[in-house]
Amino acid sequence: MLSFVARSFVQKIVTLFFVSIVSFLIIYLAPGEPSQVDPLNPKFTPEMVERFRKEFHLDQPLYRQYLYFYGGFFSGKTVSWKDNEPALAKIEERFWNSLPLFIVGTIITWTLSFPVGIRAAIARNGIFDRSTTFIAYLLISIPGFFFAYLLIILIVTRLHVPVIGMETFGLGGTGTAALFMDRVWHLLLPSLLGATGGIAILSRYVRSQMLEVEGQDYIRTARAKGLSPEQVHYKHALRNALLPFVTMFGLILPGLIGGSVIIESIFSWPGMGRMAYEAILARDYPIVLTLNFISAVLVLLGTFISDVLYMIVDPRIRL
């Protein structure tokens, strides 16, 4: 076990190094310049543009810029080009905003998908199965932002209540309980919208995995023993169907950054996904690269967790 941890740690460091190079190159070689360098502003003289490029080290060879960035990154000195704020502090602030969305969305997805998928698998080709299949494909194929818009328009024009952002504006002085409930209300739509897409996909996986397992001999044996259907499906079948989900579970971590870009932008939720999106548009390289690095770390951490979970779930697997 210990040797596995050590081995995978070394491997992951090497991977991370290559990721850092590749992501750096992609961002720096892509066309465009930081929004501070604005060559199409009549007030900007070429000398000004030059001065800004120099300040951001954009006039140096690429490897030097690479060293500048990661040097600053590991000494915690990286600052955003947009407002000179430390990149890590900015990201931390957004992290706490994104977290409730992520947690609620994940819990709903990873609980509700199972009963839905299992029920569909048991009563295969029944009405429930057919209707969930239909709804799932509907949800998968219609883009999330479209649903978001429909829901927002419906709620605002019918119920006349605000739904955007993390809280209602101008609500000050109404008591802590009301303020808390206000936050909860604002969490409702984005987290549910984030979860619906997840449920649609995940319940399909659950269904197909269960179908595979349900035909096995040991399920027939369990039934023959006279166990209740619930015990058969939720204990004997589900445990054996779980294996692929362990891998998927490890990979939900990076969703913290990438999973919520659209929803966060529509609901003007000040989270990490929206921050990454806006940083890319403004070519705020320090923020983009830092987030990139963090999500690479999250991916590697996720795979590590799923490796470990594998060992726990299936004792046959030795790493």
Added chain:
Amino acid sequence: MTVRRLLLYTPILIILFLLQSYFWIPTFEQQSRSNPHRLGEFINASIGDASILNPILAADASSSQINSLVFEGLVDRDANLDFRGRIARSWEIYEEAYFYYNESARIPGRGRLSPAALLTLLESAMAGELPLSPETQRSLNNIDTIEMINPEQSSVMRGAISLTLTPPQRFKLTLRSVDQNLFKSLATILGDDYFTSFAADAYLHSDAPVSLEQKNRYARELLPAIEHNPVILFHLRPQVTFHDGHVLDAYDVVFTYAALMDPKNLSPRIPDYEPVKRLEVPDPLTVRVIYKKLFSPALGTWSMGILPEHLLNDRALAEEARRLHKDPAAFSLRQSEFNRHPIGCGPFTFKEWKSDQYILLERFDGYWEGPPLYQRYFFRIIPDLLTQEMEFYAGTIDSYDAQPHQVNRLKNHPQYQSFSGLSFGYTYIGYNMRRPPFNDLRVRKALGMAIDVDQIIEYLLFGQGERITGPFVKQTDYYNHSLDSLPFDPQGALRLLEEAGWLPDDNGWLTRDGKRLQFTLITNSGNDLRKAILAIAQDAWRKIGIDVRTDMLEWSVFIQERVDKSDFDAVILGWGMSIEPDLYQIWHSSQTNAHQLNFVAFKNERADELIMKIRQEYDHNQQVAYCHRLHEIIAAEQPYTFLYATTWTALLDKRIVLQETNVAGETVYKKITPTKTGNYAFYFNKWIKLPEMPAFTAEN
């Protein structure tokens, strides 16, 4: 079974918990009832967050909007777009002009004159004792004093070379108003080549050998034959205080200028202040700004907010660097916390900034013009337009900029009041005049005549736009309203093309010397309006037999690879304009190189001359006359097909009104009316929100 129940009930309970929160949320009508403070708050929304709340460093629209509320400049523009004093109570603009005595020059009819004799000659000319043309006499009448400055030897270092200057006498003329024709007028008395033949290099000696060319350059720089030094003298308002109670004085103005010019601070506004020679402070409430050269946009640049020196000078910055454990040597204004917690002397004080959520300002009770009526000002950041609209309907934003297609629906809505005006910018199709066939005026004109701009405005902009004929802001005096826009006339276009040698072949394509009239029209992706214009123009041109290809490129590729490198045939683009009529960067022939903004390579000597004159003319009426002529030239040359300026429409809750106190001391409410130029927020400081929708009589 527990697993199943757990998997089923957890999400259901969570969702139920989330749903019940609905009953705690106030609706649009309840908001002001449950929270009376809401009436004293103005909530605005913006697509992008601010980046730096420092007027000398900010370049983006969001930051500028907040800065204009927190900071105050020396001057700004009033309801008619004329200048009015803010921190500056009043100002005077005059000129100091200099020229060197030219010992080799012969004065027409008088031969060589000594400096003293020259002075006498000029004085007698000023007294009207010489027969002179009216223009020359006008220039002379404008001279307040002439004095002769006796020369002093001085030396300067240029690199390792020491230069010794032994200049001749110099004359200093103080003018009552700025006069760009002064030396032209004096030349009619002193001889046409009096100023041009001044041999500056004769008065320059270097300790090391330098090339003749180098020496001439130094001479021109250090001993210019003539020099215009316009001066703005600002008289500051006494007792204007910053939000921390510190009284603003002339040294804050000087500090703001110095901080802006400090290369360490990387201010994007340096080009505005480059022409400043120096600032003088005769007393703590007076600032004298002396310019190196004629620069008529000068006064407008002083609308920039003034920084508090006592919080940002070197000592304060060094202290802050120590507190934050940073290297004081590398710590500049750009790193200071001030940029996120600004202190100015504008009508609102800064309270809080939650990145990507909102910026909160509170009214400044000590504002010199009397505090605004709103208690708080929120600047919300909502990156999505549809969500902004929804928030407006929900009552959590007080104003919303309607999209063109919504204007007709919302303009007469019972709950909202609407304002509209023309935006300071325009959309155009630009032709690369370096390339044939665009170097032919007839072709450019024909291309413009083939496009039905009125239809574009009607169907694409839903009527929310106006045609324009040239590069000035339409609602200013500079715009020449006497010019007609290009008619929509495909037949006329064909005739013009025929004159230029382009004739239809058997398939209907226009050809000349066996080559088809063929080019590519490009624009940036991500802008639906430009995309639609691309298709409309292509279709219109195809109809008269021009083979047009189109291409859309991502913004940065579009700019870097095509526009900057002048590698295009025709582009669809837009310019955002300021009121100032300075067109140097976009239209002067010296600005046609790579990475410069005259990328269509418009070169016209008369236009160049007018652009320079406009830059140097301080008299508004004269400037307007020059602008009208320049507008005419550009409209005649058609380097662009000028398409339209869009109309914006802003919506406000009808409960927001103007509150005033009448002569009898009673509070009266008035409907918000826009100024002549369409600025509805001009009297923002008098706005207030009422609990119920007011009913106004017909005249009010």
